[in-house]
Amino acid sequence: MPLVYAGVCSHAPGITGRSDQAEPEVRDAFYDAFDAMRADVEASQPDAIVVIAAEHFANFFMNNMPSFAIGMSDHYDGPIEDPGWLGIDKQRVPGNAELSLRFISEVMKGSDVSYAEEWKFDHGIMVPLHFLTPRYDTPVIPVNINCQGPPLTPIERAWNFGESIRAAADALPERIALVGTGGISHWPATPDSGKINTEWDRDFLDRWARNDRDALLDYDDLGVYAEAGQGGFEIRTFLAVSAAAQGATGTIHFYEPIPIFAVGCTIASYAI
Amino acid sequence: MTLYAVQKFLYELNRSEAAQHAFTSDPDAALADFDLTQEELTALTDPDIGLLFHLGVNGQILMHFAAFHQIEWQDYLQRMRDGIAKHGPVRQGVYAMTTSAEERVAPVHEPITAPDEPSTPGAP
Secondary structure (H helix, E strand, O other): OOOOEEEEEOOOOHHHHOHHHOOHHHHHHHHHHHHHHHHHHHHOOOOEEEEEEOOOOOOOOOOOOOOEEEEOOOEEEEOOOOHHHHOOOOEEEEOOHHHHHHHHHHHOOOOOOEEEOOOEOOHHHHHHHHHHOOOOOOOEEEEEEOOOOOOOOOHHHHHHHHHHHHHHHHHOOOOEEEEEEOOOOOOOOOOOOOOOOHHHHHHHHHHHHHOOHHHHOOOOHHHHHHHHOHHHHHHHHHHHHHHHOOOOOEEEEEEEEEHHHOEEEEEEEEOO | OOHHHHHHHHHHHHOOHHHHHHHHHOHHHHHOOOOOOHHHHHHHHOOOHHHHHHHOOOHHHHHHHHHHOOOOHHHHHHHHHHHHHHHOOOOOOOOOOOOOOOOOOOOOOOOOOOOOOOOOOOOO
């Protein structure tokens, strides 16, 4: 049946791991927005949540780097990171291998993807799930777009991939919720961690909310790197959700830079 | 150029508790199968976070390695800054430093509540 939910959120490890170092007022407002996103996802009554992430070398390395990958397992373990550092205990997250197989088969009609019967979650998926499915009781289908190891997935291909995901979700009888997760401008895991280009972010989110395909594809990696840092390469996950929600306009429910979380913290969704 | 091998080792270490136990108990044996220079071996076993950053280890891989070593966040950022100050700019890759050595871009919030008051947990 048609996709039941399409939204995006941040996933930076500081969101859970450095909670106590953030300014409480803005931090709590961000957590409230995450809670509201959880309520929206739950209200869509999903049979599975497809999480489009930009993983950080939990599964894929430069010996065999897929542009797109989708998990196909009945469960996934995470986080790979030290639980105390991330602020999230080790979990076994439910998946649905049989549903993944059917989903991937549909996606493959429009996009070339790798599938993976093994997949470990890092903060890129664990932080969103910590807020969105805190009881880890909804099957997850993890999806990855290569935003880390150049050459990166071209953004036009990420858009096409989002279209393939939408077609796959619509073709299945299950209720599929779609969550994209990444950073906008940020310089994570560098000495510049905490640097955020809010002007660039707000312009990007304006394009995202209008779901303006041409404006969203009017980025190149050199420009993104200069203006939004290497973390800005993760806009691919946001773009894929835009493509999946083509024709719908979006709402930015929350955007505030929180430097100790190393990203402009974002919660947004499309009215699909 | 063996940066690839450094990152491959860290990638496998970061995602495997078995590899972490092996590295902790016998680092030399854990590193034996990787084609590394002495500089890289020293950086990995010390561990020298600043040198690894300077060598061009992907920041995400390095961040997880620092977490494995229980290196506190601000200390981890400072070690990278110190590495750049000591060794020079990052040799390769996209994880570079664009700010000045003195700049602090992620200040820690000074709590306004009493120190003995528990902070709000970030979880539903």
